[in-house]
Amino acid sequence: MKKLLFVGASSLALLAAAPAMAQNNESTVTQTGTTGTATVDQTGSNGKSTITQGGDGNSAKLVQGGDFSRSEIVQDNGTGSSDDDNSAEVTQQGNDQFSRIVQINDFSAATVKQAGTGNDSRVTQSGDLDNANVDQDGTDNDSRITQSGNLNNAAVLQEGNRNISTLTQSSGLNQAIVNQQGGDANESRLVQTGVGANVANVLQTGDDNLSDIIQGGAGNGVGSTAAAGIVQESTGNDAIIRQAGGLRSAFIKQEEANNNFASINQGEDVSSNQTAEIRQAGFQNRGTITQRGFFENAEILQSGDKNIATIYQGGGTGFGHDALVDQSGNDNLAEIAQRGEDQTASVDQSGDGNEAEVDQGRDRLSGIAGLFDANFGENQTASISQGGNDNTASTIQRGENQSATIEQVGSRNTGAAGFLFGAQIVQGGNDGRNNQATIRQISDENSALTTQMGSTMASLVVQEGWLNQSTVDQDGSGHTANVSQGGNSNLSELVQTGTGNTANVTQNSHFNESYINQAGNGNVATVIQGN
Secondary structure, eight states: OEEEEESSOOHHHHHHHOGGGOSSOEEEEEEOSBSOEEEEEEOSBSOEEEEEEOSBSOEEEEEEOSBSOEEEEEEOOSSSSSOOSOEEEEEEOSBSOEEEEEEOSSSOEEEEEEEEESOEEEEEEOSSSOEEEEEEEEESOEEEEEEOSSSOEEEEEEEEESOEEEEEEOSBSOEEEEEEEEEESOEEEEEEOSSBOOEEEEEEOSBSOEEEEEEOSBSOEEBOSSSBSEEEOSBSOEEEEEEOSBSOEEEEEEOSSSOOEEEEEEOOTTOBOEEEEEEEOSSSOEEEEEEOSBSEEEEEEEOSSSOEEEEEEEEEEEEOOEEEEEEOSSSOEEEEEEEEESOEEEEEEOSSSOEEEEEEOOOOOSGGGGGGOOOSOBSOEEEEEEOSSSOEEEEEEOSBSOEEEEEEOSSOOOOOTTOSSSEEEEEOTTTOBSOEEEEEEOSSSOEEEEEEOSBSOEEEEEEOSSSOEEEEEEOSBSOEEEEEEOSSSOEEEEEEOSBSOEEEEEEOSSSOEEEEEEOSBSOEEEEEEOO
């Protein structure tokens, strides 16, 4: 065993003086500053240590056991100034470890602990008051930490084999935690830039997972220092998060199953106050959230297999949107696009092979014209719920203060000839206001289309039989339409223009047809066919 304490001494000379004690270890200490402290304790064999200190008040400590490990500590920027009061501590057990710490500014601290075989850790600190901690236990793990801003904190824990972590902090006051425990071949990429004060916490306990985070702006969070913001507990999952602007929150959890993909993009430097969450527990699901406006909330929950969910919120000046997609079946597709202001949308699909599309509002005009743009869409609500199989549904909303609801618990409601979807509601145009529409289909192979282009209108379509078709076309104001088809193979076509018309259609037997066209004002029409 060899235990050496060097303070301004030539390590080569002392090593040469004690050849009988050697275990083929090599230690080199070079100190050109003042009041520096370097401690080297090598108990293994074929170890190599290099410590280079300049500046004032730097501290370096190495404990090296096992065989064929290497450690390099550099606390010297070569200028004779601004490389003071740093501390570095390295503990290496096991074999074939490599650690490099470079500190070339002031008041930074780095700690590296390595056990197992063939681990690699590199820490570079060129800012002030940065702190880095690396703990590796396993085989062939790789960690890279680069801190060029000030007052950053970074921690990397790797337990397992062939895990990779790359962490870069180029702004200030950032907090980053990467925890890769119990799994193999995971990779984490984390970049914190922009103004600073961002937080990211990654937990990967499965195998072959990828986490990729870039945080710009200020005050953004992927989790907190106490709780992870990306959690991947199964195999072959990808999680990608991009944050710019400020005060944004993102969370991704992928567990219990494999090969899922989740992406959250909270871009645009001028926007802020967004929340996005994706949770996936099935196989081969894809969830994507894109947020561009202000004060927006989006959530995707997928517990089935091979589902796809996409949420787009914002436009550069949009705000106040709320979107939820919950898919617990298999092979479902859900898309929500929200523009304008204060839109709310939800899609719930618990069957298999369903498709749902929600389109709300439009982007404001850009530039000065946007200040006078009043028809971009706002305060609208859309809800699609599909509990059967192989259904399709769509809502399109322009205008203001409108509500659209579609419920399908039957199957194969996909749209007959002349219908793009099994159920579709189109509301507004630019001037639509205060409309309400509901389509409820609780049997199979039905088709329904409701179009509302005026204001203060209501439509309710309920189809409980099979192979029914309903179209409701309302233009004008103050209309009410009610269609109920409880039999099979019925047809209802209803057109309302003018003002204040009311139409009621009830078809409870089979193979009936009803046609209503109301073009005046204050008319009432009632059709009842079957018992």
